[in-house]
Amino acid sequence: MTTTIGLEIHVQLATQTKMFCGCSTAFGDEPNTHVCPVCLGLPGALPTLNAEAVHLATRLAMALGCKVHEVSEFSRKNYFYPDLPKSYQVTQFDRPIATGGTVPIVTERGSRSVRLTRAHIEEDAGKSMHAADITLGGETLVDFNRCGMPLIEIVTEPDMQSGDEAYEFLRNLRRLVRWLGVSSGDMEKGAMRCDVNVSVSPDPAKRGTKVEIKNLNSFRSVKRAIDYEEQRQAQCLADGTPIMTETRHFDEVQGTTSAMRSKEASNDYRYFPEPDLPLLQLDPAELASVQAHMPELPWEMQSRFERDLGLSPYDAALLTEERSTAEFFQQTIALYDNPKKLASYMGTEVARLLNERGTTLAETRLTPEALAGLLTMVENDAISNTASKDVLPLLVDTGTTPMEAVRGLGLEQVSDTSTIEGFAREVILENGAQVEQFRSGKEAVLGFLVGQLMKKSKGKANPKLAGDTLRRLLK
Amino acid sequence: MPNGLPRTLDQYRLAIRAHELSAEEYLDETRRLIERDDPQVRAFLHLRLDAAQSDAQAADPTSPLAGAPIAIKDNIMMAGERCTCGSRILEHYVAPYSATVVHSLVAGGAVVVGKTNLDEFAMGSSTENSAFFPTHNPADLTRVPGGSSGGSNAAVAAGFALGAIGSDTGGSVRQPAAFCGVVGFKPTYGLVSRYGLVAFGSSLDCIGPITRSVRDAAIMMNVMAAHDPKDATSVKRPHVDFEAALQPSLAGKRVGIIRELQELDVQPEIAAAIEMAREAAVKSGASIVEVSLPHILSALPAYYIIAPAECSANLGRFDGVRYGLHVDGRDMTETYSRTRNAGFGTEVKRRILIGTFVLSAGYYDAYYKKATDVRQLITDELDAAMQSADVLLTPTTPTTAFRIGAVTDPLEMYKADVFTIPANLAGVPAVSFPAGKDTAGLPIGLQLTGPRWSDAELLSSANVLFTALGGES
Numbered sequence: 001m002t003t004t005i006g007l008e009i010h011v012q013l014a015t016q017t018k019m020f021c022g023c024s025t026a027f028g029d030e031p032n033t034h035v036c037p038v039c040l041g042l043p044g045a046l047p048t049l050n051a052e053a054v055h056l057a058t059r060l061a062m063a064l065g066c067k068v069h070e071v072s073e074f075s076r077k078n079y080f081y082p083d084l085p086k087s088y089q090v091t092q093f094d095r096p097i098a099t100g101g102t103v104p105i106v107t108e109r110g111s112r113s114v115r116l117t118r119a120h121i122e123e124d125a126g127k128s129m130h131a132a133d134i135t136l137g138g139e140t141l142v143d144f145n146r147c148g149m150p151l152i153e154i155v156t157e158p159d160m161q162s163g164d165e166a167y168e169f170l171r172n173l174r175r176l177v178r179w180l181g182v183s184s185g186d187m188e189k190g191a192m193r194c195d196v197n198v199s200v201s202p203d204p205a206k207r208g209t210k211v212e213i214k215n216l217n218s219f220r221s222v223k224r225a226i227d228y229e230e231q232r233q234a235q236c237l238a239d240g241t242p243i244m245t246e247t248r249h250f251d252e253v254q255g256t257t258s259a260m261r262s263k264e265a266s267n268d269y270r271y272f273p274e275p276d277l278p279l280l281q282l283d284p285a286e287l288a289s290v291q292a293h294m295p296e297l298p299w300e301m302q303s304r305f306e307r308d309l310g311l312s313p314y315d316a317a318l319l320t321e322e323r324s325t326a327e328f329f330q331q332t333i334a335l336y337d338n339p340k341k342l343a344s345y346m347g348t349e350v351a352r353l354l355n356e357r358g359t360t361l362a363e364t365r366l367t368p369e370a371l372a373g374l375l376t377m378v379e380n381d382a383i384s385n386t387a388s389k390d391v392l393p394l395l396v397d398t399g400t401t402p403m404e405a406v407r408g409l410g411l412e413q414v415s416d417t418s419t420i421e422g423f424a425r426e427v428i429l430e431n432g433a434q435v436e437q438f439r440s441g442k443e444a445v446l447g448f449l450v451g452q453l454m455k456k457s458k459g460k461a462n463p464k465l466a467g468d469t470l471r472r473l474l475k
Numbered sequence: 476m477p478n479g480l481p482r483t484l485d486q487y488r489l490a491i492r493a494h495e496l497s498a499e500e501y502l503d504e505t506r507r508l509i510e511r512d513d514p515q516v517r518a519f520l521h522l523r524l525d526a527a528q529s530d531a532q533a534a535d536p537t538s539p540l541a542g543a544p545i546a547i548k549d550n551i552m553m554a555g556e557r558c559t560c561g562s563r564i565l566e567h568y569v570a571p572y573s574a575t576v577v578h579s580l581v582a583g584g585a586v587v588v589g590k591t592n593l594d595e596f597a598m599g600s601s602t603e604n605s606a607f608f609p610t611h612n613p614a615d616l617t618r619v620p621g622g623s624s625g626g627s628n629a630a631v632a633a634g635f636a637l638g639a640i641g642s643d644t645g646g647s648v649r650q651p652a653a654f655c656g657v658v659g660f661k662p663t664y665g666l667v668s669r670y671g672l673v674a675f676g677s678s679l680d681c682i683g684p685i686t687r688s689v690r691d692a693a694i695m696m697n698v699m700a701a702h703d704p705k706d707a708t709s710v711k712r713p714h715v716d717f718e719a720a721l722q723p724s725l726a727g728k729r730v731g732i733i734r735e736l737q738e739l740d741v742q743p744e745i746a747a748a749i750e751m752a753r754e755a756a757v758k759s760g761a762s763i764v765e766v767s768l769p770h771i772l773s774a775l776p777a778y779y780i781i782a783p784a785e786c787s788a789n790l791g792r793f794d795g796v797r798y799g800l801h802v803d804g805r806d807m808t809e810t811y812s813r814t815r816n817a818g819f820g821t822e823v824k825r826r827i828l829i830g831t832f833v834l835s836a837g838y839y840d841a842y843y844k845k846a847t848d849v850r851q852l853i854t855d856e857l858d859a860a861m862q863s864a865d866v867l868l869t870p871t872t873p874t875t876a877f878r879i880g881a882v883t884d885p886l887e888m889y890k891a892d893v894f895t896i897p898a899n900l901a902g903v904p905a906v907s908f909p910a911g912k913d914t915a916g917l918p919i920g921l922q923l924t925g926p927r928w929s930d931a932e933l934l935s936s937a938n939v940l941f942t943a944l945g946g947e948s
Contacts (some may be wrong), residue, residue, distance in 0.1 A: 037572055041792050043565070043673040044552045044574060048707050076788050078834070080811055087791025142796075270834035272843060275678035275785055277707050 001237070002204040003230050005160035005196065007222075009173065010151045011183045012124070012191040013056040019123040019150035020047030020090065027189050031143035039148035041085035046276050053150035056182040057097055057121045058282065058290055060152060063180055063297055066101035066119055070282050074274040083126035083142045091122035091153075093271040097280065103156075103176075104299050105168040106313075114169050115157040124149035146190070152182075158197065158207070163226035170194060170219045172299065179298045179323045187218055194222055200233035200243075208233065209243040213257055215250045225250040229257055301326055309339040318347050324362040328371075335372035338379070345375060349389060353396055365399030373402040381462055387411040415462040417469070423456045424469045438474055446470060480504055483947055484543055484637045484691040491541040498531040498542025502586060505544045509588070509635045517610050518620075518630040520549045521557050522589035530586045538584025539698050545580055546630040546639035549590035550597055551682065552671040553577045556587075560673050561595045561605040564793045564800045564818030574671020575703045576640060576682050583698035588636055591626025595820045596790065597642055597675045599623050600650055600891040601882065604822045609879055614656055614918055618876040621651030621891070624685065628655040631685050638695050639685040644676045645778050646871075646895025648683040649907035653871035653920020656909045658941070659685045660692045660934065661895075663927050664902035665710035667696075668703030674789040676782035677708075679899040688947045689908055689938035693717035696930065712928065720931035725939050726760030731864025734767045739893065742874045744913035748944075752868055752910060752921050755943035766860040766867065770852050774897045777853070779889060780833050780846035781900075786823075787830025793818060825885065854901040861903075861926040866936045869894045871907040871920035894922055904930045908941040 015025055021038035037045035061068050075093035101116040126147035130140050154173070160166050174185040174192060184191045194216050201208035213229060216222045229248070236243050248257040296304075298320045305316040319329045329346060333339050350371070354361060374391055377383045383391065383406055394405040406412055414420060427449055428435055438445045446467060453466045481487035481496070490496040506524050513519055527544065534542025547553060550560045552570035559565045573581075581587065594604035602610040602625025610625040612618040613633040620629040624641025628651035631639050641648040643661040652659025660683045667682045674680060684695035697718055702711040730753070741749075753763055795801035795814030802817050804810035819827070833842035860867065872891055882888050898905035905924040912918055923940070925933035942948045 040797065042571065042798075043558070043560070043568075043792065044570075044572075044671040046670050046706050046708075048705060078788050078791060080791065080794060080808075082794075082796045082807065085792060085797060087794060088788050268836045270788075270831065270836075270839075272784060272788070272834055272839075275676075275708075276674075 004158045006158040007156045008195045009154045010193040013053045013150040015052045018148035034145045057152045060182045061098035064101035066098035068098045072097040072280045074277045075271045078270045083128045092120035096120035114159040117155040119154045163223035167223040175298050198229045212247045315343040331368035364396045366396045370395045414460045423453045427452045483688045491536045498534040502531040518626045519589040527588045540584035543637040544588045545585040546636040548627045548641045550673040561593045563606045575668035594623035597623040612876045621654035623647040625651045631657045644679045646892040652907040654876035656918030660906040663904045668706045670705040676785040689941045715931045717931045722935045724759045728761040729864045730756045730761045731766040731867040745870045748910040748919045768856045777846040777849040778896045783826040783830035787827045850900045857901045867924040871922040875913045875917035906937045910944045
């Protein structure tokens, strides 16, 4: 059985205002408060294109390796629905802003590229709230706050073969849109939405019947829906039940799909060029500038970290999940040249603390200088690794320097020979039995004596120096 | 008009500035005329005479329009006023905002007296397609004023306003101007903002002035023409003073006659008016050249594909969900269907159906795509013709105003726009001006068409011919 999967992803562009008017794109406000004659489609109102939306779309398309077209065209997609106030959606059809491009994915089956068909920009529709969602008995209400939000729709080639691959594709795409700042990528807030096309065929050379799945509200849902659909279609093939070309609805609770409506053979959107908007012409100089200012992409940085810094794929992936984390890491290794140790420390101690605080690195007061300073102190035996765990919260919460923090906590490691000698003499006096055992050749007892010394120093004695001193005095 | 009162915007402004007249006094006279004659003419769908009175009191006599009464076609938004588009579906719709051009006019000193009747959603050539009542031609009350801006043109002809605005998608300003004996100007597409004009054929729609003289059209254009950031098809151009650009002669101008249109059947008096205009042009220093536009006769069929296609999308929003007429059905689809069936008239339905058909999968290439190709061809031919002629002289209409109810075949009605449609397809400016009367005493209109952005020069040429043929300078 061969499964073939293609995705259509809507990514909401992170602009301040809507695609064709000046209304705010703020999420979660009172329904119908971010509306105007333009996004409500009132008679006589006309659209004007948000240049920032075009800029963000261009940036994303270029990062995806698409061919960005200097001239593209808006079209009207006509259909009646209460949340579509003009009865048409302004989108791109024949001449999208970008075509081609790829997204790399890594799964158990290795690294591959998923090819993109196209990317186009369009406006979102409003949001219908049906009786099930509201307590107003049977009515359907419409919130137009979302209407006219700027979207880029990315359509892939049918290049994926499993739910895992689709999941990985989405994860990587979300990492990119966040990396570039073109979208929050937040699926829960609808900033990223995905429809899936799945077909299963017994013959790898032939494509099966395409089934579309909607209502996928998380990456996990996408994977679960594909896994379910794969089984369902395989079962149909085994039973000889025909597979219908249809749109199916994913039930998150059951983890199953069910037929939503048979896709009418002639769902005719009557696309034609949008006469209210001139052709979208991009300035070649500006395109070149967007390209020139393109940051290193997350997957590029991830492989560089593995290749040049010797990081594990796990650490490299973790550090390149967020651009601010990756930048923090890079700034820190400029000051503390032990990438593996730093990666591991960030992946464990720092990550744990951020998790506890429920915050992100960028939101804390931790600086690359402070973290590099802290790790250098550990490396130089100025403090113990254990003590560093008490220091880190101060750096994160108050932004103080590691020196100050260590001093404030009284955690400086004692490496002063005469102080340690003093502790050592006390330990020898107080532990006569163990001293005898050591002198009679029981080397292992030294560990106990060092432990006693550490206790006296409240853990601050340099353990290596403590051992050396005891050994010298007991000879 | 009683003797002594100004007949044109230009004369009105002079009188105001000379303190011989106040905006309020003039409005009082206008009001008297409206109250006396509009019950017969029926130019207005709604009047706002009391509001106009306080506007006139407050009017700045030094402003460009100095408090002159102006009428607005009822498919252009004016905040707080109803905007019905002559349709049952918007019968009670009150505009929540003003069109950019209305803002400009009011800021320029216009006193808006009312909203004028039109063919429903500007679809028609007689104003008989208004869902409310037909408007009558002031020159002969048994005849149509033309359309779709029949109310605005009748209002200016009857003295109910010194100027008006209308929308022109295929001739809707110019054809009724010819029927009513006034000046109607369709500017270059993109010169006047469309923001606030209820769209019919978005790529064709232009707002233009309707006045009693060509000079008055220039005065109004000085207020109306401006780049509008709210309209993406509005074009930023260097400032032009339309009135100052009016020249006294046609010296050095080449007046083009279109070979292919010579064969069309035209009422004899209109053909004679063209001859008179030619002679006047030559007398004023112009030369006459013949130009060829091989595909111009395909303009009418191309238009009746493109305009309905765009209207089928533009009018989809009137679905009864958010505003306007709502007729309940058992489900969503039936609600849409009942609402639109009750809300739209026959001609609007016809055009929505044609437009839906020509955009449908399988027909798009044969109809819509073909029509846009023809449109490009005609545009290229017009541009080429404008290399050898500065203006093109044609009749505005094949006939003078017909009787109310006389034309019932929609195709016959469409033919009334045969001379005016090419300018909309090509986006070029064209103006209709009065050129005498036929034997029945009905006004004749002639049309000059110019190259894109030659609006000021075009009005200047029209002004020379208009005054030479007896119009007021």
